[in-house]
Amino acid sequence: xxxxxxxxxxxxxxxxxxxxxxxxxxxxxxxxxxxxxxxxxxxxxxxxxxxxxxxxxxxxxxxxxxxxxxxxxxxxxxxxxxxxxxxxxxxxxxxxxxxxxxxxxxxxxxxxxxxxxxxxxxxxxxxxxxxxxxxxxxxxxxxxxxxxxxxxxxxxxxxxxxxxxxxxxxxxxxxxxxxxxxxxxxxxxxxxxxxxxxxxxxxxxxxxxxxxxxxxxxxxxxxxxxxxxxxxxxxxxxxxxxxxxxxxxxxxxxxxxxxxxxxxxxxxxxxxxxxxxxxxxxxxxxxxxxxxxxxxxxxxxxxxxxxxxxxxxxxxxxxxxxxxxxxxxxxxxxxxxxxxxxxxxxxxxxxxxxxxxxxxxxxxxxxxxxxxxxxxxxxxxxxxxxxxxxxxxxxxxxxxxxxxxxxxxxxxxxxxxxxxx
Ligand code: IMP
Numbered sequence: 001x002x003x004x005x006x007x008x009x010x011x012x013x014x015x016x017x018x019x020x021x022x023x024x025x026x027x028x029x030x031x032x033x034x035x036x037x038x039x040x041x042x043x044x045x046x047x048x049x050x051x052x053x054x055x056x057x058x059x060x061x062x063x064x065x066x067x068x069x070x071x072x073x074x075x076x077x078x079x080x081x082x083x084x085x086x087x088x089x090x091x092x093x094x095x096x097x098x099x100x101x102x103x104x105x106x107x108x109x110x111x112x113x114x115x116x117x118x119x120x121x122x123x124x125x126x127x128x129x130x131x132x133x134x135x136x137x138x139x140x141x142x143x144x145x146x147x148x149x150x151x152x153x154x155x156x157x158x159x160x161x162x163x164x165x166x167x168x169x170x171x172x173x174x175x176x177x178x179x180x181x182x183x184x185x186x187x188x189x190x191x192x193x194x195x196x197x198x199x200x201x202x203x204x205x206x207x208x209x210x211x212x213x214x215x216x217x218x219x220x221x222x223x224x225x226x227x228x229x230x231x232x233x234x235x236x237x238x239x240x241x242x243x244x245x246x247x248x249x250x251x252x253x254x255x256x257x258x259x260x261x262x263x264x265x266x267x268x269x270x271x272x273x274x275x276x277x278x279x280x281x282x283x284x285x286x287x288x289x290x291x292x293x294x295x296x297x298x299x300x301x302x303x304x305x306x307x308x309x310x311x312x313x314x315x316x317x318x319x320x321x322x323x324x325x326x327x328x329x330x331x332x333x334x335x336x337x338x339x340x341x342x343x344x345x346x347x348x349x350x351x352x353x354x355x356x357x358x359x360x361x362x363x364x365x366x367x368x369x370x371x372x373x374x375x376x377x378x379x380x381x382x383x384x385x386x387x388x389x390x391x392x393x394x395x396x397x398x399x400x401x402x403x404x405x406x407x408x409x410x411x412x413x414x415x416x417x418x419x420x421x
Contacts, residue, residue: 001212001255001256002207002212002213002214002215002252002254002255002256003213003215003254003255003256003257003258004214004217004240004254004256004257004258005018005216005258005260005323006217006221006238006239006240006257006259006260006317007217007218007219007220007221007259008220008259008260008261008310008313008314008317008319008322009221009222009262009265009266009306009309009310009313010219010222010223010229010265010266010267010268010271011218011220011223012039012220012262012266012268012291012293012294012300013260013261013325014260014323014325014326014408015040015217015218015260016039016040016041016042016051016056017041017043017325017408017411017413018258018260018323018406018408019040019055019056019214019216020040020042020043020044020056020059020413021413021416022214023055023056023057023214023216025212026057026060026063026212026213026214027062027063027206027211027212027213028063028203028211028212028213028214029055029057029063029064029065029066029214029215029216030055030066030068030214030215030216030247031066031067031068031071031216031218032070032071032215032216032217032242032243032246032247033068033070033071033217033218033236033237033238033242033243033246034071034072034219034236035052035053035072035074035104035126035128035131036053036074036077036104036124036126036295037052037123037126037128037218037219037234038051038052038053038218038219038295039052039293039294039295040052040218040294041294041411042059043412043413044059044088044089047088049084049085050294050295051081052077053067053071053074053077053078053081054067054081054082054085054095055214055216056214056216057093057214058082058085058089058093058095059085059088059089061089061091063093063094064094064202064206065093065094065096066095066096066098066199066202066203067096067101067199068098068101068199068203068247069098069100069101069199069200069246069248070236070242070243070245070246070247071098071101071236071246072101072102072104072128072131072132072135072236073097073101073102073103073104073143074103074104074127075103075185075192076188078192079188079191082095082191094195095192096195096197096199096202097192097195097197098143098196098197098199098200099142099144099147099196099197099198099199100142100143100144101142101143101199102132102134102135102142102143103131103140103142103143103145103185104126104127104128105181105185106176107130107159107160107163107176107181108127108128108130108131108134109125109126109127109130110173111127111130111163112125112126112127112128112130113125114167114170114172114173115130117129120270121231121232121269121270121271122232122268122269122271122298123234123269124269124293124295124296125296126295128234128235128236129234129235131235132225132235133235139155139158139159139162141155141156144196146185146186146193146196147193147196149182149186152182152186153178153179156178156181156182156185157178160176160177160178164176199247199248200247200248200249203247203248203252207249207252215243215252217238217243219236219238220238220313221238221312221313221317222309222313223238224237224238224239224242224316225237225238227316227354229271229272229356229359230356231356232269232270232271232272239316239317240257240316241317257317257318257320258319258320258322258323258406259313259317259319259321259322259323260322260323260325261305261310261323261325261396262305262324262325262326263324263329263330263392264302264303264304264326264329264330265302265303265304265305265306265309266289266291266300266301266303267300267301268293268296268298268300269298271356272356272360272362273301273303274306274339274342274359274362274363274364275303275305276301276302276303277302277303277304282301282302283302285302285303286300288329289302289326289329304336304337304338304339304364304366305338305339305396306364307338307339307396307399307400308339308341308342308349308350308351308352309352310396310399311350311399312351312352314401314402319402320402321402321403321404322396322400322402322403322404322405323405323406323407323408324393324404324406324407324408325407325408326408326409327376327389327393327407327408327409328375328376328409328410328415330371330372330389330392331371331372331373331374331375332371334370334371335368335370335371336371336392337366337368337369338366338367338369338392338395338399339365340366340399341365342362342363342364342365343362343363343364343365344358344362344363345361348365349362367395369391369392369395370388370391372386372387372388374386374389376389376409376410376415376417380417380418380420381418381419381420382404382417382419383420384417384420385407385417393407403419404419405418405419406418406419
């Protein structure tokens with residue numbers, strides 16, 4: 001059986017914990033988009049990890065961990081992560097890096113600084129947009145190039161020639177040397193050269209053999225480059241439609257498309273956010289929920305759950321069921337609000353607007369629901385949720401038309417409630 005885990009908000013939904021839980025049963029885990037801009041928090045046997053690149057299968061033996069063609073890889077980050085995890089699990093994880101995945105080079109991070117997009121859009125400053133841009137402009141460097149050092153050096157040299165013409169006044173660009181960059185990259189990538197290969201073929205075979213394959217999404221639907229709140233988005237396809245393209249299989253046999261949803265809404269970086277709370281309630285979510293970026297440490301903006309956005313995300317991904325996370329953060333509130341529709345210049349709107357300018361003007365229309373004060377300790381089945389929490393879960397299911405199968409009430413794997421019998 002194959003499952004895709006997809007973020008349905010602006011990232012940080014808790015996909016890390018959910019994929020880590022599901023990866024236990026998987027023979028292959030495939031990360032299909034983004035790069036080290038992601039930050040997945042995982043607690044493995046009591047040790048907390050913030051992973052950025054490696055798929056969640058690295059924590060288990062006998063699991064193949066694939067970085068698919070649609071990802072972008074920073075060899076420095078991969079190196080560090082694999083070292084730390086190898087030490088923790090006592091063996092080197094098995095990796096397969098798609099030969100067509102693009103590499104983040106030091107000049108991609110530098111370009112993001114020179115262009116000021118970090119400051120303007122609030123990006124993660126990991127060189128993500130410049131790398132995807134180079135890919136589309138056909139001047140990127142791919143993992144497969146590492147196996148041909150002569151080709152690699154020529155491609156880097158060509159790109160540096162362009163950059164030096166584009167940035168004649170930048171001393172940092174002026175200092176870049178193709179030979180040195182290629183050499184550093186080859187040294188860093190040396191332990192991974194044997195892991196670079198035909199990811200499409202390996203995934204197709206695993207699906208054909210009906211092995212348990214888990215597809216791990218990064219970021220969230222509203223950050224999708226095509227369907228998100230453009231231009232305040234990331235540069236990859238974060239949604240189910242992008243998965244097939246990334247892995248090179250048009251209709252992968254994925255039966256479960258599990259959407260991960262946080263019980264409230266958060267966003268890091270700039271961009272419209274209709275249900276944002278700039279008051280004590282929002283501060284309470286941030287403090288109780290530890291809402292600080294795993295990659296950048298930035299405080300996340302917090303607000304009420306937006307069902308208009310969620311309906312859109314469920315449709316866009318063809319979600320079959322939902323994992324609802326961090327519902328425990330809402331415990332203790334007298335009243336909980338849920339956004340059911342928007343109002344724009346006096347008109348009601350129940351479709352999510354594709355234009356950031358319209359979204360900017362949307363006023364949320366809320367339904368107020370009762371809060372709860374009971375703890376979730378010892379609750380194992382959704383049937384045993386406190387009444388008000390059960391009503392909140394039911395409102396989400398009714399609002400988006402798919403069932404909630406998993407509810408997460410804490411970062412540890414044990415703090416998980418399943419629908420139950
Ligand atoms: P970039 O992906 O670094 O280009 O950043 C573009 C936007 O996506 C910024 O608003 C980031 O904060 C946001 N973003 C990128 N990756 C993540 C993530 O994993 N979680 C949450 N937000 C993210």
